[in-house]
Amino acid sequence: MEQREVQELLKEKLKEKGLKITRQRLLVLSVLEQNSGSHMTAEEVCELVSADCPEIGLATVYRALQLLWNMQLVDRISFDDGCVRYEIGHLLKGDTKHNHHHLICRKCNKVIPFGDDLLDDLERYIEGATGFHILDHELKFYGLCKDCIKKENSSPLSF
Amino acid sequence: MEQREVQELLKEKLKEKGLKITRQRLLVLSVLEQNSGSHMTAEEVCELVSADCPEIGLATVYRALQLLWNMQLVDRISFDDGCVRYEIGHLLKGDTKHNHHHLICRKCNKVIPFGDDLLDDLERYIEGATGFHILDHELKFYGLCKDCIKKENSSPLSF
DNA sequence: CTCCTTGCAAATTGTTTGCATACCT
């Protein structure tokens, strides 16, 4: 899906619900698109939107992100650092940058993205078994990264 | 793994690191064991520990939970309701109550637990491919539950 | 006796809300 298209999709959905198409909402979505590899906090998004719209308030960004998430235009993920992050994920499924899974090192807190498309079968199975309709998923693996395993072996146990 | 054993494991790990074995730490772990089906907030744990130890402070509970998590004695999970939850998960693997996966309804926010042991192959594959050593995982599916699907069909689209 | 831990209260931080003004349609 191209940038132009995602913007159009947002406009369509807004219209459909009687909500207004505003510069702020379009900019928030646009920033997420231009950074489709990273998981951004509201603050980071606000920072970047400010380039084109210096008057924007952080509260507006929070409101816009929540809206986009409700409309399923963006994904939400939280590592364990106390803030929610947003990502334009499944809409760009063809995109090689799309990674829905994350390996999180419990020692150095590094986050390593990992390819998607591993859960499709599982999703279908769950839908059949429970009647739950799955829209999205979030999968995190906690453990030790290569580097920290190396260090662990050469130094005494600790955390 | 039995209750007695988990307590002993904690004592061992504390000793190993030169930390003290305190009533508070043992009680926090014990409360999580006695509620091994549920995902508890720090506040809830504090509430229950208070029965045996009325002087305990919420800060101590937070500190103990973090410690237990670091020692991999308990698991951590966060739904999207703004507070972290703890659960004694993988230590009780034989336990039928153990559920690491959750279906979260985006409409009514209901959380439906779902059986584990679906990701073992995937974990082995990832370890081979990346050199990352996996200790634990957290998998959430977002979507619409049976009930909300029914309601959706009988009422106009909304969220 | 020494250092770790606790309890309390204050501080911090991410996020939400109330409200008057500004903006879409």
Next chain:
DNA sequence: AGGTATGCAAACAATTTGCAAGGAG
């Protein structure tokens, strides 16, 4: 015009931190 959105500041809530007193080894 009419209702929705915005920006700002104040409100909130979960979690963390500083510190003096208490407790484990």
